Amino acid sequence: MRAEEPVFTPADPGFASRVLASFARQGLMQTLGAHLEDIQPGFCEIRLPFREGVSQQHGFFHAGATAAIADSAGGYAAFSLMGAADSVLSVEYKINLLAPAKGDLLIARARVLRAGQTLSVCRADVFVRRESKETLCATMLQTVMRLRNRADLPAPG
Amino acid sequence: MRAEEPVFTPADPGFASRVLASFARQGLMQTLGAHLEDIQPGFCEIRLPFREGVSQQHGFFHAGATAAIADSAGGYAAFSLMGAADSVLSVEYKINLLAPAKGDLLIARARVLRAGQTLSVCRADVFVRRESKETLCATMLQTVMRLRNRADLPAPG
Amino acid sequence: MRAEEPVFTPADPGFASRVLASFARQGLMQTLGAHLEDIQPGFCEIRLPFREGVSQQHGFFHAGATAAIADSAGGYAAFSLMGAADSVLSVEYKINLLAPAKGDLLIARARVLRAGQTLSVCRADVFVRRESKETLCATMLQTVMRLRNRADLPAPG
């Protein structure tokens, strides 16, 4: 049933270090304790170990943590295909929470479905790992925007 | 053009303390530094002061932080109308990021659009405050589910 | 709680006839039997009378009909603010079906929340009228894109 997954050639051969540098500037990812596990052209994986500081009221991962790493993973999957002078911005996303995110590790895997001149669309699946078994606990559909010739750096004061 | 906002009567007169106790158990809200500012029947406001630990790569509030407080605000707006023995769960949401979340304070205001037996639908608007001026920076549409007779407590190990 | 509704000045004083001409070219709107009731800068209302040909299996309005007029209303609300040489395209939307669309008339009212250079975000509320009473039965959050200098005409074969 599925459309074949598109294969992407990155416009910027240095995409990986560009993504890693941008990720390192996302204070929220550090606050949560997330790390970027893998970056390929059009693909990104971000992982988040469980601790009470990322929980909701029942002791599972908070949907806000789930969505945050899925959103960043999608943004960087798209950013991997952009030019060296571009910047990326999330326009919108929708997430369905499919199962309680109960486990020791959260894994967001995002893939670009469509890479347009201005807009890209990504899908991110989030898995929760418990006793070495991965369960799909959320899926996100996301639109991101390329900002041309606007370096991905902190905005001046 | 607008439908009149529904007026709700809470099923549980002790809704406010029930919501506050649940919020206090959300580790993520404490990690982010968010606090629950207001809870009314069918309405909830959550606030988050800026610090680098909730930022994205340009130094604004990370969309993940924006969505996290909007999601919690919507969940508690709905939870305020549920019974004393009920629990609440986010089913899904969609968020549009309307403007860069650049400022010193983020304010999520959520309101129940429809309170059903099983599902409730909420809208949350998120404002960023900068030099005392509030700007709408995100809007969320969310579905939450009532779990009957399942107290809103941490799941047993 | 609400952000004040933005007031818009149309870039093209002839926006209304431009919208009406475009609407008239939407074969689907004619097939459904929908008509454009009102167009203002940043606002559009589309109406659809009930008949069996727009129903779902329980005899109510089909969600597809509800979404179709909400989508067109949002697109034209945004299009009303664009230039005379622009074209408009729906990028994505999300719709929540709040109540059974049971009645004799469906009314979609869409309003622009944010009018950007490239992207606009609209909200559409859909009401069903039954015995002269309007009930909110769906709400949509939508992103549309401006295509500059690409007249809103049928694409050449």
Add this chain to the structure above:
Amino acid sequence: MRAEEPVFTPADPGFASRVLASFARQGLMQTLGAHLEDIQPGFCEIRLPFREGVSQQHGFFHAGATAAIADSAGGYAAFSLMGAADSVLSVEYKINLLAPAKGDLLIARARVLRAGQTLSVCRADVFVRRESKETLCATMLQTVMRLRNRADLPAPG
């Protein structure tokens, strides 16, 4: 990267005829000219040939038509797994329009991602066929609800 697709066992062996009978009662599908091409446990395909009556202003398939068949396909994919006495209702969906729906045939293929006691989540991909080539033109993420012991028949007057 993908979660393995779940394999479903239908609760009702007569699911196919139940789905076909329900589809036949959707007046909108007949008005559009759509037909149900395939129904399997947890999967449904609906097709819609192009004609001017389902177009938008540029002469492509209207997003409303795209969404309508995706929504019905998702609903019936979920309905195929429900009991003989159940009824199905769309709660909400989100659709991204990935490419202009320009072609002679639209094909919506929907699959259940999660089949819950009350809620099911489906994904639908919509392809447009042009010169025998299929292009992914839209993708939908949808929540549907099971109504127990409420036969899927027209509501009494």
